[in-house]
Amino acid sequence: xxxxxxxxxxxxxxxxxxxxxxxxxxxxxxxxxxxxxxxxxxxxxxxxxxxxxxxxxxxxxxxxxxxxxxxxxxxxxxxxxxxxxxxxxxxxxxxxxxxxxxxxxxxxxxxxxxxxxxxxxxxxxxxxxxxxxxxxxxxxxxxxxxxxxxxxxxxxxxxxxxxxxxxxxxxxxxxxxxxxxxxxxxxxxxxxxxxxxxxxxxxxxx
Amino acid sequence: xxxxxxxxxxxxxxxxxxxxxxxxxxxxxxxxxxxxxxxxxxxxxxxxxxxxxxxxxxxxxxxxxxxxxxxxxxxxxxxxxxxxxxxxxxxxxxxxxxxxxxxxxxxxxxxxxxxxxxxxxxxxxxxxxxxxxxxxxxxxxxxxxxxxxxxxxxxxxxxxxxxxxxxxxxxxxxxxxxxxxxxxxxxxxxxxxxxxxxxxxxxxxxxxxxxxxxxxxxxxxxxxxxxxxxxxxxxxxxxxxxxxxxxxxxxxxxxxxxxxxxxxxxxxxxxxxxxxxxxxxxxxxxxxxxxxxxxxxxxxxxxxxxxxxxxxxxxxxxxxxxxxxxxxxxxxxxxxxxxxxxxxxxxxxxxxxxxxxxxxxxxxxxxxxxxxxxxxxxxxxxxxxxxxxxxxxxxxxxxxxxxxxxxxxxxxx
Numbered sequence: 001x002x003x004x005x006x007x008x009x010x011x012x013x014x015x016x017x018x019x020x021x022x023x024x025x026x027x028x029x030x031x032x033x034x035x036x037x038x039x040x041x042x043x044x045x046x047x048x049x050x051x052x053x054x055x056x057x058x059x060x061x062x063x064x065x066x067x068x069x070x071x072x073x074x075x076x077x078x079x080x081x082x083x084x085x086x087x088x089x090x091x092x093x094x095x096x097x098x099x100x101x102x103x104x105x106x107x108x109x110x111x112x113x114x115x116x117x118x119x120x121x122x123x124x125x126x127x128x129x130x131x132x133x134x135x136x137x138x139x140x141x142x143x144x145x146x147x148x149x150x151x152x153x154x155x156x157x158x159x160x161x162x163x164x165x166x167x168x169x170x171x172x173x174x175x176x177x178x179x180x181x182x183x184x185x186x187x188x189x190x191x192x193x194x195x196x197x198x199x200x201x202x203x204x205x206x
Numbered sequence: 207x208x209x210x211x212x213x214x215x216x217x218x219x220x221x222x223x224x225x226x227x228x229x230x231x232x233x234x235x236x237x238x239x240x241x242x243x244x245x246x247x248x249x250x251x252x253x254x255x256x257x258x259x260x261x262x263x264x265x266x267x268x269x270x271x272x273x274x275x276x277x278x279x280x281x282x283x284x285x286x287x288x289x290x291x292x293x294x295x296x297x298x299x300x301x302x303x304x305x306x307x308x309x310x311x312x313x314x315x316x317x318x319x320x321x322x323x324x325x326x327x328x329x330x331x332x333x334x335x336x337x338x339x340x341x342x343x344x345x346x347x348x349x350x351x352x353x354x355x356x357x358x359x360x361x362x363x364x365x366x367x368x369x370x371x372x373x374x375x376x377x378x379x380x381x382x383x384x385x386x387x388x389x390x391x392x393x394x395x396x397x398x399x400x401x402x403x404x405x406x407x408x409x410x411x412x413x414x415x416x417x418x419x420x421x422x423x424x425x426x427x428x429x430x431x432x433x434x435x436x437x438x439x440x441x442x443x444x445x446x447x448x449x450x451x452x453x454x455x456x457x458x459x460x461x462x463x464x465x466x467x468x469x470x471x472x473x474x475x476x477x478x479x480x481x482x483x484x485x486x487x488x489x490x491x492x493x494x495x496x497x498x499x500x501x502x503x504x505x506x507x508x509x510x511x512x513x514x515x516x517x518x519x520x521x522x523x524x525x526x527x528x529x530x531x532x533x534x535x536x537x538x539x540x541x542x543x544x545x546x547x548x549x550x551x552x553x554x555x556x557x558x559x560x561x562x563x564x565x566x567x568x569x570x571x572x573x574x575x576x577x578x579x580x581x582x583x584x585x586x587x588x589x590x591x592x593x594x595x596x597x598x599x600x601x602x603x604x605x606x607x608x609x610x611x612x613x614x615x616x617x618x619x
Contacts, residue, residue, distance in 0.1 A: 025361070
């Protein structure tokens with residue numbers, strides 16, 4: 001019963017939502033919206049579980065792990081300050097303490113992490129573009145040509161842009177489409193396995 | 207006496223001034239009176255049809271251009287569309303279409319908008335009447351056309367998705383056939399995947415080093431198929447880690463994902479006969495924000511010195527930030543995602559990558575269960591079929607025959 005009931009619900013919901021996709025009536029759209037509303041409701045209630053998990057794990061680290069204590073205290077204090085500062089809806093207006101902390105601390109910190117990507121691309125490319133095999137050499141050459149597009153080299157740039165456009169719109173796009181088609185088939189096969197109850201690892205296993 | 211003589215003179219002068227002014231006014235107004243306001247001809251052949259493949263709240267109004275379109279002073283700039291629920295009732299303007307467009311979709315499924323009755327709303331099965339006019343750039347409107355009616359009806363099947371439906375039906379049949387074949391004991395050959403074969407080795411390496419394993423499910427949601435594929439791999443990995451008695455850390459970015467991941471790992475530990483090793487704190491919720499999540503996971507990699515990192519699920523810009531940090535810590539890394547834009551980063555920064563569909567195949571490979579291998583075989587056949595269809599399409603379109611293209615085209619709006 002513990003497994004068969006969820007599997008029954010999954011089968012029923014899967015079949016209904018499959019046919020819903022092909023039926024454009026009001027009733028069908030209502031079912032779709034209703035299911036989406038349920039997802040939102042579940043997400044909101046699950047957030048309480050998430051916050052509880054965060055507090056519990058961080059408190060545990062603060063108490064028992066000296067190496068993690070500092071970070072754990074910073075996490076808890078930061079969370080406490082943000083909760084207090086954003087408690088009232090009025091505090092979400094521009095210029096409030098909550099919004100100032102959000103705009104002038106959190107967003108710059110996030111932007112900093114994102115900007116690390118530029119350096120990581122360079123270091124990953126350095127490792128990836130080693131001409132060890134024929135294919136790796138081809139990759140290196142292609143990457144070199146594509147990167148040259150951004151550098152003004154007069155007449156060479158003009159010629160290069162046609163080559164780059166061809167690389168991006170023919171071999172690159174063809175490979176991308178092949179991956180996307182494979183992904184689509186894989187998604188459908190996984191969905192069928194889930195609907196039929198063959199794949200049940202997401203329920204915790206067999 | 208002199209004053210009496212002045213009276214006729216004043217009257218005469220006033221009369222003269224009046225006549226002169228009246229004449230001047232007449233001269234000024236003369237062009238307006240004489241300039242003929244020529245109304246353009248109305249549009250022709252107005253038809254109203256039900257909007258196909260919808261929920262019954264829309265009608266399509268089509269017409270042929272006004273004969274005056276593109277002609278001289280009464281050139282037509284556009285067409286006004288009027289609707290009424292009675293043939294002789296009050297007609298309300300619903301919209302205007304510029305010349306060159308001879309179709310208008312009218313209607314709405316929202317009966318109330320912002321607390322007020324939506325005048326564009328259309329009831330299923332009701333008759334609606336339309337009249338059209340042509341409009342010139344000077345905003346001169348033609349006479350109305352004769353009223354034409356239409357009835358919006360709901361469709362029970364989206365005909366534009368028919369080819370899509372048939373393709374799905376065939377694919378599902380193929381999957382079911384191979385599941386049945388697998389059930390009956392037929393041996394199915396599946397090509398080996400390097401990334402899958404490396405999973406056991408990677409877990410073994412972590413065991414030898416005595417360090418934890420990190421499993422990242424990505425920044426999707428619990429309902430994304432890629433995330434669900436990630437759970438299935440997590441379950442197999444967790445079972446191995448339970449057998450080898452090494453912790454698996456699964457920091458997640460969504461509370462629902464956390465609950466599912468916890469349940470998956472708990473059951474894997476129970477299956478392995480080591481429920482005592484399961485620790486819920488190893489599968490914490492970290493944050494829903496993308497880059498703070500990166501900071502938290504990177505921090506775990508560096509502080510816990512994880513020996514093996516798995517990235518399986520839906521990834522966005524964080525893919526390289528995670529994988530490159532993992533590479534600098536010296537961990538063996540296996541990744542898998544269905545996002546083509548993130549695959550190059552994973553290929554460059556991790557040791558093994560499951561490309562696209564391989565992510566979905568991983569669960570079947572790891573379990574080795576015939577029932578799960580059946581759909582994999584169906585996928586391979588479906589791909590072969592797609593290649594054949596595309597090659598035929600390429601040849602027929604090159605020749606100039608569009609029947610093959612038309613056969614597979616869909617109208618899913």
